[in-house]
Amino acid sequence: MKVIFMGTPEFSVGTLEAIYQAGHEVCLVVTQPDKPKGRGHAMQFTPVKEFAVSKNIEVFQPVKIKESSAIEKLKSYQADICVVAAFGQILPKEILNMCPYGCINVHASLLPKYRGAAPIQWVIIDGEKESGVTIMQMNEGLDTGDMISKVVVPIEKKETGGTYHDKLAEAGAKLCVDTMKEIEAGTAVRTPQTDSDSCYAKMLRKELGLIDFQKEAAEIEHLIRGLNPWPSAYTSLDGKTLKIWAAEVIDKEYEGKPGTIVEKTKKSLLVKTAKGTLAITELQLAGKKRMTTESFLLGYPVEVGQVLGTDSDD
DSSP, rough: EEEEEESHHHHHHHHHHHHHHHTTTEEEEEEEEEETTTTOOOOOOOOHHHHHTTTTTOOEEEEETSSHHHHHHHHHHSSEEEEEEEOOOOOOOHHHSSSSOOEEESSSOOTTTTTSSSSHHHHHHTOEEEEEEEEEOOOOSSSSSEEEEEEEEEEEEEOOOOHHHHHHHHHHHHHHHHHHHHHHTTTOOBBOOOGGGGOEEEEOOGGGOOOEEEEEEHHHHHHHHTTTTTOOEEEETTEEEEEEEEEEEEEEOOSSSSSBBEEEOOOOOEOOOOEEEEEEEEEETSOEEEEEEEEHHHHHOOOOOOOOOOOOOO
């Protein structure tokens, strides 16, 4: 098929590559504008643009996809289908309807649950046991289109937002190519979503990572994994921001108020929560490198009875 591909971050690259390797004609890649990055503020390509350029595929980077000039440009390619994977802009009706097979979307959840911007992280934060990828026929709603195919991907005990992202990107790429075969063959079955079964995976913000030790240890541990690697879960120690990268739940209760360091072992700091105890095993103090708690304790004095969560410098 002749394909217009729309995507921006790393999650999208696997799907674009799979479509390309499957022999489809990718006539145009549409991605977000380049952005400055790093101390030098040099303009950096999006991950999708990097792949497209490496394969000599034409790239289009509209600031607003809804502009009439952008719509007319896309229509001029007369593509058979538009494939969207984490593009980052809402598509107008004119684009949704411009191709014979319409627009399909690679969405990183088992719809209708977890519509929205950050389903990968929220399924871990919420303690789900599994999620997956859905290929849907796009409409004008937010992830409300008819479902065409799904694949379930289990969430492992130590899964992080980063590791699960990679698994879903790989699963979504394969599912998309398989689904495109069904669409082209006319065998694809479209199933309407049930709105009452949906929930919204809102966009991640840095402040979401602030740990509330008044919550249960298991809930905090889910937050830590879900926000790894970005934006990360954090608290404070001695007035400095302390990012928590890994922790375990200990089924043991201690006296004291939540947030108190109640025990110090060679490899962990045990912190009291509303229910259960959180054993911190990997962390990063502001201005320092990410490291195991064991390494951290060799060079930083921490005492039992100290309370995490006082004012930080970040």
